[in-house]
């Protein structure tokens with residue numbers, strides 16, 4: 490009798506529902522039901538190469554990722570600065586700062602021609618010796634380089650990559666942006682874009698430069714199959730950086746842990762927000778890929794960057810025209826790619842023109858459903874832009890899901906301790922060095 494009672498007691502205590510008398514949490518069940526197939530949204534860990542989309546021309550290897558990781562943060566290759574004294578002072582991470590969710594920590598990114606850093610990029614300003622039109626800055630809010638393996642055609646206008654949405658657009662490659670002629674080489678979207686990126690951001694790689702900087706061995710290990718005469722170039726640097734970028738997944742975000750079965754990873758409010766995202770508020774109708782972005786282009790009628798103090802941009806910037814600025818098709822005008830949504834809380838502002846300071850303002854904009862940019866013709870606007878009728882509590886829940894549920898708290902695992910040159914990074918100008926305490 491005693492043993493039976495003990496067995497029964499053990500059964501109760503050890504059963505998965507032991508801590509709750511009502512069975513599994515109804516909120517988790519509702520959310521699972523709303524999401525449908527949770528596996529679809531699970532992001533791979535950075536070492537799960539077989540689960541990360543990649544270019545057949547550039548398969549992922551640990552050696553490439555290790556090299557790309559350093560190159561992304563290494564000022565010694567910033568050797569084509571407009572002003573001689575500004576050489577070796579900036580990097581890709583001047584604009585894609587890990588502490589700021591791989592965005593700049595301020596509205597616009599500035600690499601060459603920028604000065605200072607602050608704590609996470611928020612204090613970078615234009616260098617006084619540079620005229621505004623010679624700094625390296627673009628007329629759109631920088632996209633994060635997180636979860637970018639899941640982007641088939643990169644940039645706000647999807648202009649890079651020869652496949653996916655760009656199939657059939659060959660005639661415009663290289664037209665408004667000469668860099669997009671690179672699509673003809675049919676490398677991966679990232680591989681092609683980043684070769685151009687190294688040119689635009691004033692960085693160069695030759696055998697001599699790579700050797701002097703101490704990176705030859707790492708290039709040799711990463712590219713043993715490429716003949717030595719071609720092994721040290723912007724192309725191989727781009728391949729290594731692209732491999733590194735593909736490894737940047739936000740797999741430790743609370744929502745990711747929840748999807749993997751740790752139902753305590755999100756608060757009830759975040760779960761309510763997720764329910765709205767995948768349900769009533771229908772955010773998922775555009776934000777439906779693993780990275781919670783997609784290749785859906787939509788005009789949401791938001792302002793452009795020149796209206797919010799952006800340097801080196803204007804009302805005539807082709808970037809303001811979105812997809813249409815690339816395809817030159819009327820029907821694509823003012824439509825922008827649906828961006829990924831992880832770690833946005835690390836750094837505002839939001840939208841391609843940086844018109845919203847907080848994620849709550851973004852949710853309120855969608856809730857109101859009234860366009861703010863009068864240059865976007867009504868017929869271009871996506872019908873989603875109409876009132877959602879969310880209550881103030883629902884707005885707060887959706888905001889909590891975006892800012893905390895989708896925030897990987899450990900992005901610093903993707904930042905190296907040091908680069909081979911020993912220089913200060915993301916930036917190496919005197920003010921940045923003093924901001925960061927580098928000596």
Ligand code: HEC
Pocket residue numbers: 580581582583584585598599600601625626627628629630631632633634637640642643644645646679682683686687690730734808
């Ligand atoms: C001066 C700031 C700046 C620097 C420096 C910079 N970027 Fe960017 N990056 C941007 C901006 C702005 C965008 C979005 C531009 C657009 O879509 O019109 C962007 C977009 C990207 C994207 C596309 C992401 C996506 O989802 O489509 C990738 C990849 C990228 N950058 C990689 C790099 C690499 C690699 C480097 C270094 C070679 C670099 N960036 C340096 C500002 C910068």
Ligand code: HEC
Pocket residue numbers: 766770771772773774775776785786787788789791825826827828829830833838839840841842848851852855871873887891
């Ligand atoms: C019709 C497609 C569509 C729907 C539906 C949609 N989005 Fe988006 N979302 C986009 C596009 C496109 C952008 C970029 C717009 C721009 O900057 O011009 C965007 C931008 C955002 C941004 C800013 C990202 C950044 O990097 O600045 C957030 C946050 C966001 N959406 C959240 C949501 C939420 C929450 C919902 C549901 C209430 C939602 N979206 C519904 C297409 C959509």
